[in-house]
Amino acid sequence: MNSLGQQCESASILPPQMRREVLQTYPSIDRRLVEEDLACVLAPHTDGEHYALLYDHFPAPIMGALWTRWQDDELPDSFWIRPDCPTTSPHSDACAHFLAHPGAHTWETR
Ligand SMILES: [Zn+2]
Numbered sequence: 001m002n003s004l005g006q007q008c009e010s011a012s013i014l015p016p017q018m019r020r021e022v023l024q025t026y027p028s029i030d031r032r033l034v035e036e037d038l039a040c041v042l043a044p045h046t047d048g049e050h051y052a053l054l055y056d057h058f059p060a061p062i063m064g065a066l067w068t069r070w071q072d073d074e075l076p077d078s079f080w081i082r083p084d085c086p087t088t089s090p091h092s093d094a095c096a097h098f099l100a101h102p103g104a105h106t107w108e109t110r
């Protein structure tokens with residue numbers, strides 16, 4: 001959340017059951033680094049799902065990060081690895097979102 005209001009303010013938590021599923025699915029991940037307080041990373045949006053980063057410390061050759069999503073008034077119930085958004089700004093700033101994310105790139109909202 002930032003004072004400029006350029007980020008969606010939806011927040012959620014990682015349900016314990018889903019955290020267990022994440023650790024079972026990817027037993028090699030560092031459980032201390034799994035995000036449990038989730039905040040939507042997208043620019044403000046009035047419809048669609050919210051997205052948050054769960055884990056971004058995979059070793060090569062896994063490319064990308066683990067993401068989850070949720071609807072308003074619901075808890076996250078799925079997770080999946082998405083490649084990073086490959087788009088860079090005219091000043092070569094990388095976008096911190098996933099491939100084919102909805103909304104603006106991170107460098108467009110800074
Ligand atoms: Zn959102």
Ligand SMILES: [Zn+2]
Pocket residue numbers: 085086087095096097098101104105106
């Ligand atoms: Zn992007």
